Amino acid sequence: MNKLLIAVMMMAGLTACSQEAKQETQETAQAVASEVKNEATSAADATASAAQEAADKVEAAASKAEEAAKPEEAAKPEEKAEAPATEAKPAESAKVDGKAVFEANCKACHGGLIPGAPAVGKKEDWAPRIKQGKDTLHKHALEGFNSMPAKGGNSSLSDDEVKAAVDYMANESGAKF
Ligand code: HEC
Numbered sequence: 001m002n003k004l005l006i007a008v009m010m011m012a013g014l015t016a017c018s019q020e021a022k023q024e025t026q027e028t029a030q031a032v033a034s035e036v037k038n039e040a041t042s043a044a045d046a047t048a049s050a051a052q053e054a055a056d057k058v059e060a061a062a063s064k065a066e067e068a069a070k071p072e073e074a075a076k077p078e079e080k081a082e083a084p085a086t087e088a089k090p091a092e093s094a095k096v097d098g099k100a101v102f103e104a105n106c107k108a109c110h111g112g113l114i115p116g117a118p119a120v121g122k123k124e125d126w127a128p129r130i131k132q133g134k135d136t137l138h139k140h141a142l143e144g145f146n147s148m149p150a151k152g153g154n155s156s157l158s159d160d161e162v163k164a165a166v167d168y169m170a171n172e173s174g175a176k177f
Pocket of ligand 1: 109
């Protein structure tokens with residue numbers, strides 16, 4: 001009877017022990033699981049925040065780069081656009097260099113080497129032509145006159161350039177245009 005009791009008590013003790021052990025195991029497992037979970041979450045958080053940080057940095061760098069690039073880009077075309085405009089105006093409207101136009105476009109024929117073309121500086125060649133008047137000479141130079149080609153053959157010349165060349169040629173040959 002005593003032995004049986006002991007046996008029963010041992011059984012009960014064993015059962016209790018194993019149940020405890022089971023519970024313990026379960027608790028440990030739960031604890032490990034929640035720890036793993038926490039760690040995984042925090043790791044994920046860390047990764048996410050690192051990614052966010054990196055993204056922020058990239059964004060900041062990009063906006064810096066944009067800022068750095070913009071003023072230069074914006075400034076240059078303006079400078080470029082303004083410079084020729086201010087340079088071109090006085091050259092075009094103020095004074096055309098008749099002598100330069102003559103030398104580049106008219107001298108080949110009016111330099112004294114081509115017979116029939118009044119030579120610049122030869123007053124006897126020019127006297128009868130000057131008598132026709134400035135406007136007629138301008139007109140003949142612009143539109144052509146016998147073997148004198150319109151604008152001396154250079155249609156890219158402006159009317160003002162041709163007139164300035166005529167004035168220069170005539171004035172060099174006794175006129176006071
Ligand atoms: C290809 C040769 C040639 C070139 C280039 C030329 N001329 Fe002449 N030019 C002549 C000849 C030839 C005459 C004479 C025409 C005539 O009297 O029948 C002439 C005549 C003239 C006359 C006098 C017109 C008149 O009514 O008597 C003027 C002004 C003149 N040229 C201006 C110029 C100017 C300005 C240029 C340059 C932009 C020029 N020529 C370039 C050949 C040329």
